[in-house]
Amino acid sequence: MHATSHAFVANSKNSLNDAxxxxxxxxxxxxxxxxxxxxxxxxxxxxxxxxxxxAIKDHTLAHLDFYLEAYxxxxxxxxxxxxxxxxxxxxxxxxxxxxxxxxxxxxTKGKSMIAEEIGLNDFLEQKGITPIETDLGxxxxxxxxxxPSHIIAPAIHLTxxxxxxxxxxxxxxxxxxxxxxxxxxxxxxxxxxLRAKYFAADVGITGAxxxxxxxxxxxxxxxxxxxxxxxLLPKVHIAIASLEKIVPTLEDAxxxxxxxxxxxxxxxxxxxxxxxxxxxxxxxxxxxxxYHVVLLDNGRSGMLGSEFQDMLRCIRxxxxxxxxxxYSAVGGHAYGWVYxxxxxxxxxxxxxxxxxxxxxxxxxxxxxxxxxxxxxxxxLPKMMRHWRExxxxxxxxxxxxxxxxxxxxxxxxxxxxxxxxTRAVAFGLSLAARKKGRFTSLPLAGGWTxxxxxxxxxxxTFQALYAKRRSR
Amino acid sequence: xxxxxxxxxxxIRRSLGREGLDAATEAGLRQxxxxxxxxxxxxxxxxxxxxxVTLFEDMATALAATVAHIPNSAALPGAVATYLAEQNLxxxxxxxxxxxNIPWAERPTLTVRFGKAVNEDLVSVTPVIGAVxxxxxxxxxxxxxxxxxxxxxxxxxxxMVNRSQITGRYEDVWDKIRDQGALPRTVNMISGPSxxxxxxxxxQLGAHGPRRLHILILDEA
Numbered sequence: 001m002h003a004t005s006h007a008f009v010a011n012s013k014n015s016l017n018d019a020x021x022x023x024x025x026x027x028x029x030x031x032x033x034x035x036x037x038x039x040x041x042x043x044x045x046x047x048x049x050x051x052x053x054x055a056i057k058d059h060t061l062a063h064l065d066f067y068l069e070a071y072x073x074x075x076x077x078x079x080x081x082x083x084x085x086x087x088x089x090x091x092x093x094x095x096x097x098x099x100x101x102x103x104x105x106x107x108t109k110g111k112s113m114i115a116e117e118i119g120l121n122d123f124l125e126q127k128g129i130t131p132i133e134t135d136l137g138x139x140x141x142x143x144x145x146x147x148p149s150h151i152i153a154p155a156i157h158l159t160x161x162x163x164x165x166x167x168x169x170x171x172x173x174x175x176x177x178x179x180x181x182x183x184x185x186x187x188x189x190x191x192x193x194l195r196a197k198y199f200a201a202d203v204g205i206t207g208a209x210x211x212x213x214x215x216x217x218x219x220x221x222x223x224x225x226x227x228x229x230x231x232l233l234p235k236v237h238i239a240i241a242s243l244e245k246i247v248p249t250l251e252d253a254x255x256x257x258x259x260x261x262x263x264x265x266x267x268x269x270x271x272x273x274x275x276x277x278x279x280x281x282x283x284x285x286x287x288x289x290x291y292h293v294v295l296l297d298n299g300r301s302g303m304l305g306s307e308f309q310d311m312l313r314c315i316r317x318x319x320x321x322x323x324x325x326x327y328s329a330v331g332g333h334a335y336g337w338v339y340x341x342x343x344x345x346x347x348x349x350x351x352x353x354x355x356x357x358x359x360x361x362x363x364x365x366x367x368x369x370x371x372x373x374x375x376x377x378x379x380l381p382k383m384m385r386h387w388r389e390x391x392x393x394x395x396x397x398x399x400x401x402x403x404x405x406x407x408x409x410x411x412x413x414x415x416x417x418x419x420x421x422t423r424a425v426a427f428g429l430s431l432a433a434r435k436k437g438r439f440t441s442l443p444l445a446g447g448w449t450x451x452x453x454x455x456x457x458x459x460x461t462f463q464a465l466y467a468k469r470r471s472r
Numbered sequence: 473x474x475x476x477x478x479x480x481x482x483x484i485r486r487s488l489g490r491e492g493l494d495a496a497t498e499a500g501l502r503q504x505x506x507x508x509x510x511x512x513x514x515x516x517x518x519x520x521x522x523x524x525v526t527l528f529e530d531m532a533t534a535l536a537a538t539v540a541h542i543p544n545s546a547a548l549p550g551a552v553a554t555y556l557a558e559q560n561l562x563x564x565x566x567x568x569x570x571x572x573n574i575p576w577a578e579r580p581t582l583t584v585r586f587g588k589a590v591n592e593d594l595v596s597v598t599p600v601i602g603a604v605x606x607x608x609x610x611x612x613x614x615x616x617x618x619x620x621x622x623x624x625x626x627x628x629x630x631x632m633v634n635r636s637q638i639t640g641r642y643e644d645v646w647d648k649i650r651d652q653g654a655l656p657r658t659v660n661m662i663s664g665p666s667x668x669x670x671x672x673x674x675x676q677l678g679a680h681g682p683r684r685l686h687i688l689i690l691d692e693a
Contacts, residue, residue, distance in 0.1 A: 024672070027672050027673045028673070030673070031669065031673030032673070043514060044515065045512055045513075045514055045515065048512050049512060052511050052512050056511075062488065063493070063497075063501055064484050064488070065481050065484045065485055065488075065492070065493075066493055066498065066501050067501075068480075068481070068484075069481070070501075070505065078654070078655075084474070084476040084477040084480055085476060086476045086479055086480060090474070090476060134680065135670070136668045136670040136671070136679055137668075137670035137671075140670070140671075153669070153670060153673070154670075155670055155671070156673070158671075159672065160671050160672050160674075163671055183671050183672065183674045183676050184676060186671055187668060187671070187676040187678070187679060190679075191678065191679065191680060194680065195591065195680075196591075199591060213505060214505050214506075215654075215655050217655060223666070223667050223668060223669070223679065224666055224667070224668045224670075224679035224680045224681065225624050225666040225679065225680040225681025225682070226679065226680040228620070228623070228624050228660070228681065229624055229625075229680055229681070232620055232621060232624065232658075233621075243480070248501075248504060248505055249504070249505060249508065249509075250508075250643075250646045251508060251509060251510055251511060251643060251646070252511075254511075254642045254643060254646070255511045255512070257642075258514070265669065267663075268531065268535075268607040268608075268663070269606075269607040269609055269661070269663045270663065271535075271662065271663050271664050271665070271666060271667055271681075272660065272661070272662060272663075272666075272681070273609075273660075273661040273663075274658060274659070274660050274661070275655065275658065275659040275660075275661075276657065276658055277654075277655045277656070277657060277658075278657060279657070280614075280657050281615070281656070281657055283615070283616045284614060284615065284616065284619070284657055285587060285588040285616060285619045285621075286588045286614075286619045286620055286621045287614060287620060287657050287658065295480075297480045297483070301480055301483035301484045301487055302483060302487055303487070304484060304487035304488055305487040305488055305489055306487070
């Protein structure tokens with residue numbers, strides 16, 4: 001996928017002026033946010049579950065080499081094949097190679113963010129293989145030739161009217177004026193269209209929410225059942241996953257599953273949690289004859305031991321973006337690449353470079369809500385600050401900003417000077433604004449005063465008030 | 473032969489600032505893999521069995537599954553026929569071979585085929601290996617006795633659960649599956665019928681899998 005993260009500011013402005021997008025994003029609070037809160041309220045153990053989940057991931061990451069090798073041995077023992085891919089390009093070539101061995105014409109796909117990360121659909125199409133997304137949201141955006149705007153609800157930026165319009169345009173073999181005014185009718189139409197595709201596909205590609213070292217198992221979590229049909233009906237099942245998806249045991253996966261659905265959609269548990277181990281067994285009447293896992297690194301092994309290691313705990317629930325005031329305002333497309341919201345703001349610069357994605361860690365109010373709701377307690381704001389530091393060090397942030405922060409740092413490390421200066425400025429400003437108590441324009445603060453007044457300081461400085469309070 | 477595997481493992485060890493693991497650490501990790509140690513569960517499952525059955529029913533019903541009780545497996549054909557008639561559904565079944573010994577012939581209105589499902593099948597009947605009260609979740613395992621296609625292709629999935637199979641936690645079912653040997657190709661945890669919220673976060677049932685999930689609890693089993 002071609003990244004437009006460098007254009008985040010312009011992307012955001014377009015999003016903010018898009019009334020249809022505003023309407024679609026408005027559904028989020030009543031949906032994911034409230035449902036999550038209601039479900040977690042029924043789990044008094046929530047904090048302990050989060051701590052346990054974090055400990056599992058930290059333990060696994062500290063011994064990632066061991067668990068990956070243990071996992072591979074189990075996959076092999078159950079008749080599957082593990083393919084290691086250093087880069088997106090290697091992963092694409094591996095998938096293509098497998099497809100070619102069965103002379104694949106069409107490939108059905110369950111939802112996979114790793115497939116998005118490696119740009120799999122465009123690549124397969126170029127090679128003459130037709131990929132068909134089967135998750136309803138992914139199917140809709142594939143018809144519209146758009147990237148997903150959310151990691152678990154890819155079409156969250158669309159209204160039902162837009163979906164109806166897309167279906168009318170794409171499903172031209174159906175009666176043009178058929179009724180599509182109800183959600184029910186849209187879901188039915190997609191179900192009917194896709195059912196035949198599952199049987200026709202030569203290869204089914206899914207992602208994996210977890211890989212289990214103990215048993216060599218890949219796990220997918222879905223609500224629609226599309227991922228299951230995708231991996232059940234074709235001759236070949238390929239699971240593509242990044243290497244940090246590994247967990248040691250079935251018990252570890254189970255603990256993380258208790259966190260995942262509740263954090264994601266606010267469900268107690270998703271409709272379908274499926275554990276796949278190897279290809280169909282000799283006596284099995286159904287299931288794929290071949291089972292492959294593509295393990296993707298793509299820079300993740302380099303995140304270990306760095307200030308971004310904690311990001312590898314992420315289980316892709318989307319709670320951070322669902323609760324993010326910036327995401328809620330601009331939507332996922334503004335972020336310009338695969339992963340939006342706070343987790344994207346941290347992950348995207350590591351994957352495509354801070355020079356391309358440097359705006360993203362700055363697209364934060366630092367309200368801290370993302371860290372508060374993260375089931376894996378990932379310190380997202382802290383890591384966004386690390387990126388800002390790196391940008392400043394590499395002189396990638398705007399000159400005026402670096403100069404301003406430099407000037408502030410000079411003052412802040414000289415408390416007496418700071419007190420003197422702030423007192424003088426506050427006094428000066430209150431004098432200058434004596435009549436109105438606010439400014440309609442102010443040098444260096446045009447960005448603020450263009451759309452609202454700047455209140456003038458009143459009374460004493462905070463430091464003076466605090467000193468007085470303490471001496472009392 | 474690509475060096476990707478070796479490169480990735482090297483990169484991991486370099487980032488972690490160490491070589492391979494020492495023997496003692498590795499033995500500890502192997503022990504952790506085979507100990508099957510349970511972690512924190514939910515207090516809601518710390519109940520006696522009768523209460524767990526009630527919890528299972530409540531949770532499953534909240535997920536839009538329907539639940540009914542029958543005394544034993546001999547009553548299964550009648551209960552299935554009644555449910556299908558109530559729902560105005562066709563009485564043609566594809567049934568898991570595990571349920572071949574049920575007296576289906578006593579209900580001549582039902583036509584029954586055993587085996588995997590095909591696209592035209594509208595109603596399936598399967599057993600489970602466990603049922604988890606924690607979230608009203610059914611657990612099914614693949615194999616010649618219980619093909620996975622039965623769980624996803626038909627519009628209506630009818631599931632037979634022995635009362636004694638209902639337990640508190642998912643981990644209880646893992647123990648049961650391990651007792652039978654290696655994991656089967658597929659373990660399905662199913663919580664309610666298929667659903668989607670992909671259009672405007674409005675929940676619709678029957679996205680790709682079954683639109684209806686009907687659970688029959690056998691009270692004497």
